Amino acid sequence: MKYKSLLLLSLLLLTASLPSVAQQNSDITTFVLVRHAEKVDDSADPELSPEGYQxxxxxxxxxxxxxxxxxxxxxxIRTRETVRKIADQNSVEIVFYEPHETEEEVKRMLNSNTGKTVLVSGHSNTTPFFANELLGREHFADKFDESDYDNLLIITIAGGGESELLHLRY
Structure with missing residues (x-):
């Protein structure tokens, strides 16, 4: 319970500061990266499990x-369903990207979203490397464990290319 309270406090502080930071410097781009939630089985394109939908x-x-x-x-399906409600809450369409073309996709997303806040839903074997590309350095040496679904990566990139990572669990 103490852990959840600390996480909630961190998120509240972060969400409270994002709009004011964005107003001060519209060159700051924020990416929130998540791995898809729990899947119902190991088939090629499974739905989320009940735990995944929760x-x-x-x-x-x-x-x-x-x-x-x-x-x-x-x-x-599993990556779309993980972020569908958030897309709906923000009245935006979910845009598909190719997670294994990390360098190209990061360039495309950065060019299209400078000064904006972006959510990206990926996979255990792509999200850490996507984060590395956004950061411009190797922070993650390996993929996430297959049983690890609770990483929440918040990466801010300033106009000069300086990047920061906040790695939370949810």
Whole structure:
């Protein structure tokens, strides 16, 4: 319980500061990266499990005060469903991206979203490397464990290219 309270406090402080930071410097781009929630099975394109839908709901509740300008997802049911409610809350369409073309996709997203707040739903074997590309350095040496669904990465990139990472669990 103490851990959840600390996480909630961190998120509240972050969400309270994002709009004022964005107003002060419209060159700051914020990316929120998540791995898809729990899947129902190991088939090629599974739905979320009941636990996965609960996690997606919890994510939407946690991020409800953040105004997202864009929501990206790989073209898989589990990644789309993880962020569908957030896209709906922000009245934006989910845009598909190719998670294995990390360098190209990061360039495209950065060019299209400078000064905006973006949510990206990916996979255990792509999200850490996507984060590394956004950061411009290797922070994650390996993929996330297959059983690890609760990483929430918040990356801010200033106009000069300086980047910061806030790595939370939810």
């Amino acid at each position: 996690r997606a709901e919890r994510l939407a509740e946690m991020l409800q005060n953040i105004s997202f300008d864009a929501v990206y997802s790989s073209d898989r």
